[in-house]
Amino acid sequence: MPTVTTLIWIAAVLLVIGVYLSWTAGRLDRLHTRIDAAKAALDAQLLRRASIVQELATAGVLDPAASIVLYQAAHDARQAEEDQREVSESELSQALRAVFADSAQVEAVRAAPGGAETARELGAAVRRVPMARRFHNDSVRAARALRRHRKVRWFRLAGHAPSPQAFEMDDEPPPVLADRGQ
Numbered sequence: 001m002p003t004v005t006t007l008i009w010i011a012a013v014l015l016v017i018g019v020y021l022s023w024t025a026g027r028l029d030r031l032h033t034r035i036d037a038a039k040a041a042l043d044a045q046l047l048r049r050a051s052i053v054q055e056l057a058t059a060g061v062l063d064p065a066a067s068i069v070l071y072q073a074a075h076d077a078r079q080a081e082e083d084q085r086e087v088s089e090s091e092l093s094q095a096l097r098a099v100f101a102d103s104a105q106v107e108a109v110r111a112a113p114g115g116a117e118t119a120r121e122l123g124a125a126v127r128r129v130p131m132a133r134r135f136h137n138d139s140v141r142a143a144r145a146l147r148r149h150r151k152v153r154w155f156r157l158a159g160h161a162p163s164p165q166a167f168e169m170d171d172e173p174p175p176v177l178a179d180r181g182q
Contacts, residue, residue, distance in 0.1 A: 022147075025157040031143040035164050038136035042167060047087055047130040049125040050074040053092065056122060061112040066099045090170035096126060100174035119177075133171055140164040153158035 040091075056062065057071035073088075073095035080088035099105055143164050152158055164182045 021151065021155055021157065024149075024151060028143065028146055028152065028157055031139065032161055032164070033147060035139045035143055036134065037147045038132070039167075040138045042129075042132040045125065045128045046085075047078065049129055050092060050124075052118070052122050052125050053096065054078075056109065056118055059112065059118070061109050062099065062105060062113060066105065069095050070099055086167060086169045093126075093129075093170045093172060096177070097172065098176045100176050103176045106176050121181070123173075123177045126177050130171040130173070133153045133167055133169065137166045137168075140166045 051074075053070050053074040057067045057074065060067070062070070073092040077085075077088040077092040106119055109119045112118075146152060147158050147163065
């Protein structure tokens with residue numbers, strides 16, 4: 001009879017370990033799903049920012065040099081390969097800060113027909129990019145932390161999923177556009 005009791009205990013322990021490992025694998029899967037959703041949201045915000053900048057650059061409200069700089073940076077950001085995306089998006093942020101270094105350019109945009117709405121949209125876009133990137137990188141950090149646990153590595157709970165990568169870029173908005181009181 002002691003062997004039956006021992007077998008029952010062993011089966012119970014194995015069951016508890018199996019449930020725990022299954023729960024951990026599910027948690028890791030949910031984190032990977034959250035990363036995919038955050039990456040899609042980040043991509044959408046980056047695309048929205050580049051589109052608004054291109055629209056503004058072709059509207060004729062900025063001086064020609066500023067228009068060319070912004071248009072080229074936005075075009076490069078939209079067309080960048082995945083491995084060059086962070087650099088291209090950083091260059092767009094730098095171009096925005098260079099062009100909108102003072103409030104005169106923003107006032108020129110606002111003075112144009114429909115410019116107030118364009119300035120509002122651009123301001124919202126440059127504020128949303130850092131939030132979307134932060135949310136993505138926080139999800140990546142959480143998944144990486146869980147993937148570093150021994151139980152995840154030993155039992156290969158991550159499967160064959162590649163390790164998630166953070167999106168590192170210069171996303172500092174121009175101060176005149178970062179102000180919410182636009």
